[in-house]
Amino acid sequence: MSKFTNNFLAPSHGVELRNEALTLLSSLPVPTRRNERWKYSSVSKLINASLETYKGGEVGIEGWPKEINPNPVPQLEAYRIVFRNGVYEPTLSELPTFKGVVCMPLSSISEEQSKTLFSNKYHKTEWVGALNAAYYQDGFYLHVSKNIKLDRPIIVHHLTDGENVANFPRHFVRIDEGGEAEVVVWTTASQDSSGMCNSLFEASIAPNAQLFLEKITNEEGEIYSFAHDFIIQEADSRFKAHNFTIKGSWVRNELSIVSAGKGTDTIFNGAYLPCGNEHVDNHTTMDHTYPDGTSSELYRGIMYGKSTGVFNGKVFVRPDAQRTNAFQQNTNIVADRGASINAKPELEIYADDVKCAHGCTVGQFDLEALFYLKSRGLDENAARTLLVEAFIADVLSSVPNEALRNEIKRLYSERHHWS
Amino acid sequence: MSQTEEEKLIGEVTAKSYEFGFTTDIDSDTIPPGLNEGVIRTISAKKNEPEWLLKWRLEAFRLWSEMEEPEWAHVNYPKLDLQSISYYSAPKQKKEIASLDEVDPELLKTMEKLGISIEEQKRLSGVAVDFVMDSVSVATSFKEKLGELGVIFCSLGEAIQEHPELVRKYMGTVVPQRDNYYAALNSAVFTDGSFCYIPKGVRCPMELSTYFRINQAGTGQFERTLLIADEGSYVSYLEGCTAPQRDENQLHAAVVEIVSMDEAEVKYSTVQNWYPGDANGLGGVFNFVTKRGLCHRAAKISWTQVETGSAVTWKYPSCILKGDDSIGEFFSVAVTNNMQQADTGTKMIHIGKRTRSTIISKGISSGHSQNSYRGLVQIHPGAENARNFSVCDSLLMTDTCGAHTFPYIEVKNPTAQIEHEATTSKIGEDQIFYCQQRGIEEEEAIGLIVKGYAKDVLNKLPMEFAVEAQKLLTISLEGSVG
Numbered sequence: 001m002s003k004f005t006n007n008f009l010a011p012s013h014g015v016e017l018r019n020e021a022l023t024l025l026s027s028l029p030v031p032t033r034r035n036e037r038w039k040y041s042s043v044s045k046l047i048n049a050s051l052e053t054y055k056g057g058e059v060g061i062e063g064w065p066k067e068i069n070p071n072p073v074p075q076l077e078a079y080r081i082v083f084r085n086g087v088y089e090p091t092l093s094e095l096p097t098f099k100g101v102v103c104m105p106l107s108s109i110s111e112e113q114s115k116t117l118f119s120n121k122y123h124k125t126e127w128v129g130a131l132n133a134a135y136y137q138d139g140f141y142l143h144v145s146k147n148i149k150l151d152r153p154i155i156v157h158h159l160t161d162g163e164n165v166a167n168f169p170r171h172f173v174r175i176d177e178g179g180e181a182e183v184v185v186w187t188t189a190s191q192d193s194s195g196m197c198n199s200l201f202e203a204s205i206a207p208n209a210q211l212f213l214e215k216i217t218n219e220e221g222e223i224y225s226f227a228h229d230f231i232i233q234e235a236d237s238r239f240k241a242h243n244f245t246i247k248g249s250w251v252r253n254e255l256s257i258v259s260a261g262k263g264t265d266t267i268f269n270g271a272y273l274p275c276g277n278e279h280v281d282n283h284t285t286m287d288h289t290y291p292d293g294t295s296s297e298l299y300r301g302i303m304y305g306k307s308t309g310v311f312n313g314k315v316f317v318r319p320d321a322q323r324t325n326a327f328q329q330n331t332n333i334v335a336d337r338g339a340s341i342n343a344k345p346e347l348e349i350y351a352d353d354v355k356c357a358h359g360c361t362v363g364q365f366d367l368e369a370l371f372y373l374k375s376r377g378l379d380e381n382a383a384r385t386l387l388v389e390a391f392i393a394d395v396l397s398s399v400p401n402e403a404l405r406n407e408i409k410r411l412y413s414e415r416h417h418w419s
Numbered sequence: 420m421s422q423t424e425e426e427k428l429i430g431e432v433t434a435k436s437y438e439f440g441f442t443t444d445i446d447s448d449t450i451p452p453g454l455n456e457g458v459i460r461t462i463s464a465k466k467n468e469p470e471w472l473l474k475w476r477l478e479a480f481r482l483w484s485e486m487e488e489p490e491w492a493h494v495n496y497p498k499l500d501l502q503s504i505s506y507y508s509a510p511k512q513k514k515e516i517a518s519l520d521e522v523d524p525e526l527l528k529t530m531e532k533l534g535i536s537i538e539e540q541k542r543l544s545g546v547a548v549d550f551v552m553d554s555v556s557v558a559t560s561f562k563e564k565l566g567e568l569g570v571i572f573c574s575l576g577e578a579i580q581e582h583p584e585l586v587r588k589y590m591g592t593v594v595p596q597r598d599n600y601y602a603a604l605n606s607a608v609f610t611d612g613s614f615c616y617i618p619k620g621v622r623c624p625m626e627l628s629t630y631f632r633i634n635q636a637g638t639g640q641f642e643r644t645l646l647i648a649d650e651g652s653y654v655s656y657l658e659g660c661t662a663p664q665r666d667e668n669q670l671h672a673a674v675v676e677i678v679s680m681d682e683a684e685v686k687y688s689t690v691q692n693w694y695p696g697d698a699n700g701l702g703g704v705f706n707f708v709t710k711r712g713l714c715h716r717a718a719k720i721s722w723t724q725v726e727t728g729s730a731v732t733w734k735y736p737s738c739i740l741k742g743d744d745s746i747g748e749f750f751s752v753a754v755t756n757n758m759q760q761a762d763t764g765t766k767m768i769h770i771g772k773r774t775r776s777t778i779i780s781k782g783i784s785s786g787h788s789q790n791s792y793r794g795l796v797q798i799h800p801g802a803e804n805a806r807n808f809s810v811c812d813s814l815l816m817t818d819t820c821g822a823h824t825f826p827y828i829e830v831k832n833p834t835a836q837i838e839h840e841a842t843t844s845k846i847g848e849d850q851i852f853y854c855q856q857r858g859i860e861e862e863e864a865i866g867l868i869v870k871g872y873a874k875d876v877l878n879k880l881p882m883e884f885a886v887e888a889q890k891l892l893t894i895s896l897e898g899s900v901g
Contacts, residue, residue, distance in 0.1 A: 036491065319818065334833040337800070343828040345839070348493075352815035352845045362798075362830045362837035 007052035008135045008166060013107050014114075021123045021133035028127040037126075040310040040342040041252055041281045046224045051166040051195050053135060054085035060092065065161055065190040072157055072186045072216075076403040079103065079154040086137035086158075086167035100148035100179075106139040106170060116143065117172055120202055120230040120256070128226050132200045136170035139200075144179035144209075153182035153212075153401060158199065160188070160223055165195035173203035175211050175237075182212040184404060189248075193221035201229040205237040207261060212400060213239070215253070218246040218411060228254045235261030235290070242399050243270035245280045246411045252281040259286075259293040259321075266295040271395040273388075273416060274307035281310035286328075288321040297328040300395050302388060303339035311343045313358070319350045328358040333365065333391070385418050452505045456480060459607055462507050466576055466610070469583060479596035479606030486600045492762040493791040493823055496705065496731045499670055506608045506641070565623075570654075571616040572627055575643055578614035585616055589647055593676040593713045593739070601672040601733075602709040605641045609674070612643035617652040617683070626881050628657040642673040648683035648718075657884055659690040669694075669704045671729075677712035677720055681742065684719040685712065688880050689736075690888050692728035698786075700758025703730025710734065716742035716771070723879045725888040726753040726763060727895045735793065737766035740774035740802075747776040750876040752888070754895045755788030755820070764794035764811075764825075769802040769835070778809035781873050785816035785896060791823040798835040805832065811841040814872055816896065866893050 005025070010018050030047060031038035057063055063084065064070055070082050070092040081103070082092040088105040096103050102113065109117075122129035140156045158169050175181055187197060197219075205211050211231070219225060225248050233239050245251050257266055272280040286295045295315070303309045315326045332341045345358040365387050373383035392412065399405040412418065450461055459480055463473040488498065565572050571582060578586050596606040617623055648654055658675075671693060679685045687710075696703025706729035712720035722736040738747030749765035767776035776796065784790040792811045813822035824841045846868060854864030869892060870877070877885055877892075 322818070332830070334830055334835065337833055339833065340829070340831040342830075343826075345824075345826060345841070347813075347824040347841060347843055348821070349813070349815070349823060349843045350821040352818045352820070354815075354843060354845065356843040358824070358839075358841050360826065360828055360837075360839040362828060362835055364834065364836070 004047055004051070005131070005135070007050070009053045009055070010135050011107065011137055014136070017119065017123070018134050021130045024124060025127065025130040025134055028125075028130050030127050037283070040308070041279065043224065046196060049164060049195070051164045053137065053166050054087060054162070056087070059087075059089060064089075064092065064159075068159060068188055068190055070157060072155065072188065073184070073404055073407045075407065076153065076155070076401065078152050078184065080157060081105070081140050081154065082157045082159075083138060083169060084159045084161055085165050086169055088138050096150065096152070096154065098148075098150060100145035101150055102141070102143040103154065104141055106141045106172065107137075109141050113141070113143070116174055118202065118204060120232075122200065122228055122230060128198060129200070129228060132168045132170060132198045132228070135166070136168040136200070139170035139172065141171075142173045142181065142183065144175045144181045146176040147178040148176075149180040150182070153184055153404070155184045155186055157186045157188070158197070159190065160193050160195060160197050160219065160221075161190045163192070163194050165193065167195075167197055169197070169199040171199070171201045173201070173211065175203070175205050175209040177206040178208050179206070180210040182214075182401065184214045184216070187215075187217045187219060187225065187227070189219035189221045189223045191220045193219075193223060196224040196226070198226045199228070201227070203230070204232045205234060205239055207235045207237060209234075210238040211240075213241045214399060214401075214404060215241070215243045216246060216408060217244070217248045217251055217253075219248040219251075222249045225251045226254075227252070229256065231255075231257045233257065233259050233261065233264040233266065236263045237261065238265045239267070240400070241268040242395070243268070243282065244408050245272040245274070246408070247415060248278065248280065250279045252283070254283040256285040257287065257295070259288045259290055259295070262290045263292040264290070264294075266293070267398070268295075268297050269395045269398055270299040271392050272299075272301040272309055273304065273392070273412065274301075274309060275304040275415075276307060277305070278307045279310075280307070283312045285314040285316070286326060287316040287318070288324045288326060289318045291320060291322045291324070293321065294325040295327070298395060299330045300332070300391060301341065302333045302335050302391065303341055304335045306336075306338040308339070309341040311341070312346070313344075314346045314348065315356060315358070317349045317351050317354050317356060321351050322353045324351065324354045324356070326354070326356045330358075330360045331391075332362045334362060385416075388416065389413075389418055449505050450507045452503050454501055454504070454506060454608065458506050462608060462610060465507060466579070468579060471587060472579060475591065475596070476607050479603050482597045483600065483603035483607055486603055488600050492733050492793070493789065493825070494731050494733065494760040494762050496760070499705065501604070501670075504670060507610055568621050568624070569618040570621060570623055571614065573614055575609075575612040575614045575645060578645070582614070582616070585647065586614065586645065589678055590645055590676070593678060593711050594674050594709050599709060601707040602674050605643060605672050605674045605709070609641045609643040612645070612673070614644075615646045615654065615656065617648045617654045619649045620651045621649075622652065623654040626655045626657055628659070640669070640671045640673065644673070644675040646675070646677045646685060646687070648677070648679050648685045650680045651682045652680075653684045655686040655688070655881055657688050657881060659692070659884065659887065671704050671706045671708070673708045675708070675710040675736075679712060679714045679718035679720050679745075681716040682718060683715075684721075686721045687712070687723070687736070688884055689722075689724040690884055690891065691724065691726045691732075692891055695728050695757065695759050696730040698757045700730065703759070704728065705730060706732045706734060708734040710736035711739065712737070712747075713739045714742055714745035714747060717744040718742055719746040719748070721748040721750070721879070722765065723750045723876065724752070725876070725880070725884075725891060726751065726761060727891045729761070730759060732761040732763050734763045735765055737768070738776065739768045739770065740776065741770045743771040744773045745771055746774070749776075749778045749780070750879045751780045752783070752873045752876045752892070753780070753790055754783045754892060755785065755790040756895055757786040757788060759786070759788040761789070762791045762793055764792045766795040767797070767807060769796075769798045769805040769807070772801070772803040773805070774802055775806045776808075778807070778811070779875050780809075780811040781876055782811070782813040782822055783816065783869060783873070783896065784813065784820035784822050787819045789821045789823070791825060792841070793825040795827040795829070796837055796839070798830045798832050798837070800831045802832050803834050805835045807835075807837045809839040811839075812872070813841070813843040814869070815843065815845050865896065869896055
């Protein structure tokens with residue numbers, strides 16, 4: 001396995017974690033289909049590729065590909081922190097200067113600030129996680145102080161640009177008591193790029209604080225895109241996440257939420273519409289460890305062409321988490337011959353006074369609805385498009401920010417030729 | 420309910436010892452514990468088996484030796500030492516039985532205690548009983564009547580002697596030797612079981628029934644059932660089991676294979692009440708069973724099970740819907756109490772066009788038990804217009820038990836329609852309150868609610884079984900509300 005990591009360079013910060021991860025890297029198994037967590041997503045092709053981490057070159061707008069706007073949502077009034085191949089781009093970024101908010105690249109945090117970092121131990125259990133911990137170049141660090149409400153969302157834009165590039169973004173967010181923030185993580189790749197984007201996002205939300213997180217993947221080229229998001233919620237905190245896969249040849253989104261305090265509120269939704277030979281995998285875990293939490297999950301997907309979709313949603317209710325209310329729904333449409341979906345919604349419940357339900361369906365467009373639309377004069381194509389829009393709208397409409405919502409919809413409609 | 424009352428009730432239930440815990444003293448011809456090629460040759464020789472079957476067993480043993488014990492199930496148990504089990508035990512007095520008078524009186528007593536006296540069965544219910552005591556069948560009834568219709572219903576050992584062509588043609592076609600660890604073990608060492616063949620177009624006039632018992636200390640049971648329903652036939656098959664109380668773990672690794680030919684229908688019902696171990700999880704049967712049916716064109720296989728026993732259950736009655744328009748059904752009630760662990764569910768493999776399947780699973784967990792549903796619905800690319808509907812509900816009775824759902828849904832055809840839903844909730848306090856308000860004792864109210872909850876499945880059972888199953892549900896759950 002050392003061959004795969006031969007050309008990976010580890011920067012000099014965060015040495016302690018890196019060394020630990022490097023040791024683990026050799027002992028952790030490389031994911032194979034025999035591993036339950038990777039049963040439906042093969043990485044064998046990636047492992048045999050010869051990748052290298054970015055060695056530097058032109059920075060700023062000069063080095064940035066023309067077809068991609070460094071500001072992915074121009075209509076959105078937002079702060080911005082931009083990375084290209086894992087390297088911070090100060091001239092393209094616009095960091096907040098807001099009282100009580102610290103926002104900077106992870107590589108330049110102070111000794112004091114580094115003490116606030118925490119780690120979810122993903123690198124101890126998964127080879128992919130160890131890879132990130134060992135070789136992460138940079139990322140985004142956000143600390144929102146007590147009772148501070150950040151006025152605008154922050155867009156974290158991450159671009160993979162070039163052939164056989166390996167990059168490892170690592171982001172940390174910490175919201176203190178009563179604080180509020182919204183973060184948009186936007187992952188792109190330029191035309192003909194290839195390689196791997198292995199990212200980690202960790203957030204801790206203090207009591208009564210709130211975090212909104214929107215994740216958008218829109219990658220050209222052939223990138224193996226791994227994302228592991230780990231959220232820890234304290235008492236009465238709120239977390240709302242949205243995950244949209246617009247384009248990406250191989251995408252695996254892992255979202256893991258731990259409710260570590262009473263009365264947390266969690267909403268996480270997602271949509272995936274893979275085409276061609278694309279592969280989209282969504283693994284979510286909701287872990288209720290304290291009483292009175294509520295969680296609601298909605299993931300919807302349409303598989304076109306020869307694409308494959310994977311959904312694995314786990315809900316844990318630990319012995320003490322009484323009066324938990326957990327709801328999970330996964331709805332899929334296999335649109336074309338050759339496309340497939342592998343869904344695995346799971347409930348593991350160890351407390352009795354709970355209300356937990358999951359539903360999972362695989363089906364087609366409602367023929368009656370289709371007929372109704374056609375009887376109103378829409379042609380087959382337009383009627384189908386409308387139904388697709390409506391199908392995704394349930395997920396899209398809960399995105400709180402209108403400008404962002406419109407942009408996501410625009411990208412979907414451009415790709416799928418909606419009206 | 421107040422804390423003390425609750426504790427009292429729980430105390431009562433946990434104090435309840437296993438009702439059917441008794442052993443029968445019958446001389447047995449048992450070979451020494453251990454597993455090797457020699458043991459398999461001995462079993463085969465003792466049973467006077469043809470050469471091809473010995474080869475088949477040895478091949479299974481070879482495959483098994485290369486396998487590892489599966490660990491993916493949501494269960495925890497001390498690993499078994501398979502070398503400490505004796506792989507063959509047969510009642511010594513083996514002779515042809517024409518009437519009940521010739522049956523060992525001890526055996527008749529056992530059956531009486533179980534409430535399945537052959538006389539009674541013969542007279543009242545018209546059920547033919549193939550009674551399996553340990554591993555060899557000793558009593559078979561109604562054989563003549565079935566014979567007139569051409570129905571073959573006998574022990575597998577007998578079938579191997581008398582209908583080798585049928586056994587050879589079908590055995591291992593649905594559950595091959597290499598299928599899984601325990602199926603491979605069973606293929607190597609199975610001692611006996613039931614064989615059933617329903618000829619073309621015959622509607623079996625009575626329900627066929629086999630009662631299994633584990634009776635010899637330290638004897639693993641390796642039953643093998645082969646059921647073939649030829650074109651256009653129908654059969655309803657009942658399988659029920661109770662096991663005597665014992666402190667050491669007993670392994671039960673059975674294999675059931677069903678072949679449902681074109682337009683045939685098989686209804687397979689099980690009431691499983693192996694010894695679950697005591698309140699501390701000591702003892703109890705390990706039930707690692709492979710059950711699978713193959714449906715040809717427009718055939719139907721319907722599995723109904725009521726699982727209340729065993730310390731550890733690992734069981735997934737499955738349907739391979741190979742033929743067009745075939746139907747698979749799975750109805751299950753799984754009750755776990757004390758330290759019991761159950762990982763059970765089904766697999767519906769849709770290969771043919773317009774294949775349909777229904778899954779209704781009701782889990783009830785109590786005490787410190789863990790109850791999991793694990794199911795697979797797989798739609799192959801050629802399975803046009805396949806349809807599946809699954810409901811998995813779990814009911815939690817105490818705050819120390821667990822209820823889990825692990826459904827796998829794999830769809831490779833755009834015309835498939837799959838619906839799966841699962842809910843987990845506590846037994847409704849308002850429902851109990853309503854019953855109590857109407858003068859129904861709490862205990863009784865719980866029984867009522869649980870029976871209502873499991874009704875969808877219990878209704879699918881043949882009448883005789885439904886009665887037994889309801890009794891079992893009540894026994895397993897009395898007073899265990901939290």
